[in-house]
Amino acid sequence: MDFSLNDEQRQIYDYGGRLAQSFDNAYWRDHARRHAYPRAMFEQIAADGFLGMMVPEEYGGSGLGMLEMALFMEGTGNHGIPLFSMVVGPCMSLSHLAAHGTEFHKSELLPRACRGEIQFCFAITEPGAGSNAIRMETMARRKGNRFALNGSKTFITGADVSDYCLVVARTQKHTEVARKTDGFTLFAVDLKKPGIDMQRVRIAAPLPEEQWTLFFDEVDLGPEDVVGEVDEGFSILFDTLNPERIVVGAMCCGVGRWALGQAVEYASERNVFGQPIGAHQGVQHPLAKAHVAVENASLMTRRAAWEFDQGLAAGASSNMARYAGAEAGIEAVDAALQAHGGSGFTEDTGIYEMYPLMRILRTAPINRELCLSYIGEKVMGLPRSY
Numbered sequence: 001m002d003f004s005l006n007d008e009q010r011q012i013y014d015y016g017g018r019l020a021q022s023f024d025n026a027y028w029r030d031h032a033r034r035h036a037y038p039r040a041m042f043e044q045i046a047a048d049g050f051l052g053m054m055v056p057e058e059y060g061g062s063g064l065g066m067l068e069m070a071l072f073m074e075g076t077g078n079h080g081i082p083l084f085s086m087v088v089g090p091c092m093s094l095s096h097l098a099a100h101g102t103e104f105h106k107s108e109l110l111p112r113a114c115r116g117e118i119q120f121c122f123a124i125t126e127p128g129a130g131s132n133a134i135r136m137e138t139m140a141r142r143k144g145n146r147f148a149l150n151g152s153k154t155f156i157t158g159a160d161v162s163d164y165c166l167v168v169a170r171t172q173k174h175t176e177v178a179r180k181t182d183g184f185t186l187f188a189v190d191l192k193k194p195g196i197d198m199q200r201v202r203i204a205a206p207l208p209e210e211q212w213t214l215f216f217d218e219v220d221l222g223p224e225d226v227v228g229e230v231d232e233g234f235s236i237l238f239d240t241l242n243p244e245r246i247v248v249g250a251m252c253c254g255v256g257r258w259a260l261g262q263a264v265e266y267a268s269e270r271n272v273f274g275q276p277i278g279a280h281q282g283v284q285h286p287l288a289k290a291h292v293a294v295e296n297a298s299l300m301t302r303r304a305a306w307e308f309d310q311g312l313a314a315g316a317s318s319n320m321a322r323y324a325g326a327e328a329g330i331e332a333v334d335a336a337l338q339a340h341g342g343s344g345f346t347e348d349t350g351i352y353e354m355y356p357l358m359r360i361l362r363t364a365p366i367n368r369e370l371c372l373s374y375i376g377e378k379v380m381g382l383p384r385s386y
């Protein structure tokens with residue numbers, strides 16, 4: 001078994017250090033406090049060629065895989081730069097279009113998206129359905145060979161700065177389908193189309209990316225907007241949900257590692273009882289324990305990414321990576337906060353400001369209970385609870 005990275009992977013993993021020279025954790029926090037989209041940073045990421053990492057070269061990307069995307073997300077996280085927009089855009093949406101989109105999506109939209117000229121968001125959550133996506137009600141009603149989209153999606157990250165949204169909708173009512181996973185279709189919806197409205201969801205946590213509720217009223221869609229097969233959307237949905245789980249896990253590992261690095265530096269210098277506080281095991285052990293959690297989770301994200309790239313069933317490892325990553329990120333930031341004492345809560349250190357995002361990621365984009373249910377039922381064979 002080979003755990004080493006090749007030269008290209010190492011460069012991708014280390015890119016966060018280069019990015020942080022111009023756009024560091026303080027830059028991220030400044031934008032997070034103001035809920036201001038960090039446009040200059042994403043222009044730099046686009047110019048450096050990282051938006052199209054999972055898009056084949058013929059469509060303007062660099063044709064790399066899930067592992068490279070996970071390394072990128074963990075590597076930027078290592079420098080205290082969590083790139084949530086990368087999760088819903090380049091990872092969930094662009095890779096999905098590259099795999100299942102129409103020729104228009106691939107040859108017209110992907111090259112522009114890889115250059116950062118257009119952006120994508122991803123919409124599955126609904127006010128009434130939440131975690132239970134099967135019960136979603138947003139409906140693309142057939143009108144000849146076209147569709148009329150009606151309904152709403154909520155908590156959609158970055159809808160305000162996006163040009164297109166990958167929307168998961170019903171094309172058959174849940175009462176009319178043989179299997180409960182039938183009757184879903186994915187659409188790449190141009191957000192400039194008539195009939196689309198949006199309203200901001202006011203998230204209390206510091207986050208550069210804003211969340212929005214989207215309302216669809218008779219939005220006209222055609223076959224050219226369909227991603228994959230009509231009514232068969234669920235069969236390809238996990239091609240995008242597993243990557244989301246993997247990169248969120250990786251991002252949490254990176255941020256956790258960043259926080260622990262800050263704590264080690266602080267605890268090695270801060271001296272209140274005649275020696276650095278890091279010499280006290282009461283300070284040292286929580287940091288060491290969190291370090292173990294972060295490194296374990298990091299290994300699992302790499303395994304999940306590798307399985308995904310090999311075309312293996314990656315559901316088990318993706319859910320474990322997602323669960324372990326978020327828990328490790330929370331544990332690490334919390335331990336780092338405690339080690340910093342009062343200074344952890346100041347705007348100078350910025351440790352506290354990383355906590356809300358880590359805590360969000362225990363609940364969203366998928367909550368930890370659904371990850372555990374997947375592991376309990378699909379991996380361990382326990383009876384299904386819902």
Ligand SMILES: Cc1cc2nc3c(=O)[nH]c(=O)nc-3n(C[C@H](O)[C@H](O)[C@H](O)COP(=O)(O)OP(=O)(O)OC[C@H]3O[C@@H](n4cnc5c(N)ncnc54)[C@H](O)[C@@H]3O)c2cc1C
Pocket residue numbers: 088121122123124125129130131132154155156157158203211360363364365366367368369370373386
């Ligand atoms: C910052 C942020 C960004 C987001 N970005 C996006 C986005 O870009 N696109 C998008 O589509 N969605 C997005 N979401 C929505 C997110 O995916 C949902 O909030 C999440 O899936 C949980 O759904 P819910 O909020 O409806 O919770 P609910 O489904 O109402 O669940 C509430 C709680 O009940 C528990 N629970 C629910 N069902 C079960 C069960 N079967 N067993 C045990 N416990 C259970 C869980 O603890 C859960 O946290 C975002 C949310 C946030 C906060």
